[in-house]
Amino acid sequence: MSIRYAVIALKEKHVEPVVLQLNALKMERIAEWLKKERHSLYGPTMEDWKPFNGQSVDAFLQDGDPQQVFYSETELIDNLRDDLSNIDILVGAEIELFFLDVFALFSDWHQNLAMRIDNSVADNRDKKCCLVIPYNLSDEVLQVLNRYRQVWTSVVKGYLLGNFCPVVLRADDMMHLKKFVPRLPRLGSVPNLGKGSAMDQAWGSGQKPTLG
Amino acid sequence: MADRATRSLSWSDALVKADLVFGLRGWGLVLYGVLPANLALLGMLEIKLSNLANLLPFIVPVVFLPLATTFLLIRSRHKDWYLTTRLLNIRSLIVTGIIVLLATLISGVSGIIHGRYALSWAMLGSRQHLTTIAESFLLAVGSLVLTSTLFLTILTRDGNFPGIPTADFVTLLKDIRGELRLLQRSPIWSGFSGLDARTDQNVTSLEQHLVKLTTLSAHTLPKLALAPVHSGVNSFRRAAKEIAGAGNDASKEIRWKRYFALAANSGSKLEEGKPAPARTPDDAFMIQLLKTMPLGD
Numbered sequence: 001m002s003i004r005y006a007v008i009a010l011k012e013k014h015v016e017p018v019v020l021q022l023n024a025l026k027m028e029r030i031a032e033w034l035k036k037e038r039h040s041l042y043g044p045t046m047e048d049w050k051p052f053n054g055q056s057v058d059a060f061l062q063d064g065d066p067q068q069v070f071y072s073e074t075e076l077i078d079n080l081r082d083d084l085s086n087i088d089i090l091v092g093a094e095i096e097l098f099f100l101d102v103f104a105l106f107s108d109w110h111q112n113l114a115m116r117i118d119n120s121v122a123d124n125r126d127k128k129c130c131l132v133i134p135y136n137l138s139d140e141v142l143q144v145l146n147r148y149r150q151v152w153t154s155v156v157k158g159y160l161l162g163n164f165c166p167v168v169l170r171a172d173d174m175m176h177l178k179k180f181v182p183r184l185p186r187l188g189s190v191p192n193l194g195k196g197s198a199m200d201q202a203w204g205s206g207q208k209p210t211l212g
Numbered sequence: 213m214a215d216r217a218t219r220s221l222s223w224s225d226a227l228v229k230a231d232l233v234f235g236l237r238g239w240g241l242v243l244y245g246v247l248p249a250n251l252a253l254l255g256m257l258e259i260k261l262s263n264l265a266n267l268l269p270f271i272v273p274v275v276f277l278p279l280a281t282t283f284l285l286i287r288s289r290h291k292d293w294y295l296t297t298r299l300l301n302i303r304s305l306i307v308t309g310i311i312v313l314l315a316t317l318i319s320g321v322s323g324i325i326h327g328r329y330a331l332s333w334a335m336l337g338s339r340q341h342l343t344t345i346a347e348s349f350l351l352a353v354g355s356l357v358l359t360s361t362l363f364l365t366i367l368t369r370d371g372n373f374p375g376i377p378t379a380d381f382v383t384l385l386k387d388i389r390g391e392l393r394l395l396q397r398s399p400i401w402s403g404f405s406g407l408d409a410r411t412d413q414n415v416t417s418l419e420q421h422l423v424k425l426t427t428l429s430a431h432t433l434p435k436l437a438l439a440p441v442h443s444g445v446n447s448f449r450r451a452a453k454e455i456a457g458a459g460n461d462a463s464k465e466i467r468w469k470r471y472f473a474l475a476a477n478s479g480s481k482l483e484e485g486k487p488a489p490a491r492t493p494d495d496a497f498m499i500q501l502l503k504t505m506p507l508g509d
């Protein structure tokens with residue numbers, strides 16, 4: 001069963017008003033960065049958004065995966081009219097996962113869209129939403145994350161294999177963690193076979209990292 | 213590396229075009245067509261024109277019948293040997309012309325060997341020269357009529373002769389043509405709801421026949437020419453999978469337009485405001501190719 005996802009990102013034509021908005025909010029450094037990166041980050045459609053080192057969300061999720069577990073419904077969002085009068089095209093789309101471009105928070109159209117779908121995304125336990133912030137937006141954060149990778153090498157490796165070890169950036173993330181962790185498999189409960197085989201593949205017969 | 217790939221692509225393109233114009237995949241047809249003209253070497257055929265100008269009104273209708281028959285027989289074979297009817301008439305004309313030209317040359321050379329004609333550049337364009345050409349031409353046409361048993365056998369039966377597509381190939385191509393015709397008539401071209409089980413089954417069968425054809429030995433040119441059909445079927449399969457996997461009708465509609473609108477609107481301009489295929493122009497183009505392929509009756 002596919003996991004349907006959609007990208008809610010800026011298009012290239014949206015960048016200019018967002019830059020103005022950022023400048024008006026005294027975020028000149030970020031505005032300058034966005035202006036500089038506009039051509040490498042954005043294109044004519046939302047699917048062209050490339051937040052991961054020149055790689056789009058589609059390319060990232062579908063690259064090398066013959067099963068194609070992830071199924072893009074971004075075109076539905078892309079086909080929404082400027083006045084959102086055709087928002088009913090999202091009815092029954094069964095989108096489970098949303099990727100939000102951080103700069104879309106500063107675009108009027110995307111704000112209107114958020115107002116229209118915010119409740120339906122929030123009021124459903126099957127829906128997931130990720131805010132994507134380009135890591136090279138800030139040199140300092142980039143350095144901190146690189147240090148994390150160097151010091152906690154195995155943890156970061158396990159994270160890439162799907163283990164749950166997210167980066168907590170603010171108090172809200174900690175609150176989320178408090179609610180989410182009890183939902184995860186507990187020690188002594190049914191082992192997560194999928195995760196086990198992934199670990200076997202990554203570590204072979206060598207000693208695997210264990211908790212405690 | 214890229215240069216080599218581009219060069220080989222242009223080479224294969226040129227070969228496919230040459231095959232389409234000159235009927236290269238059935239080169240044996242020219243050979244078998246010209247063969248009877250060699251009887252002139254034995255001195256079995258001879259024609260003497262006394263006055264070319266006076267005989268011209270009789271010659272034209274006399275040669276028309278064998279030439280037209282040969283053309284029609286070649287056309288009928290080429291229709292079976294090629295998937296589409298693209299350039300069919302021109303190709304058949306060219307092949308007929310090549311056969312007659314070579315047979316004329318052989319007849320002329322036979323005349324030189326038998327001492328009836330003399331090779332002289334000084335006579336080029338003279339009345340005698342024209343008479344010689346006319347005699348050789350008539351002999352060539354006559355050889356087609358008189359001694360064409362082998363020629364006709366090849367032209368009317370699917371035999372396995374050197375230089376001619378095999379019976380297996382012709383049968384497979386016939387199946388592929390039939391399945392493409394069915395695909396062209398599929399309701400998928402009018403909307404996403406047309407993606408039914410019958411179309412799916414037809415595409416599966418088409419894929420299987422295309423794969424089977426690629427496993428046949430030889431037939432390099434037809435395999436090169438059928439590569440776009442294979443790509444088109446793969447694109448169709450991808451599009452069908454995407455449409456079937458979409459969550460709701462709006463998403464299916466968007467995907468259908470992305471892949472099929474170009475083909476559905478081929479011949480007319482896309483309606484204002486309707487999205488042209490943006491992210492998958494190659495797939496949309498290849499699917500359009502399947503729809504617009506002239507397959508004949």
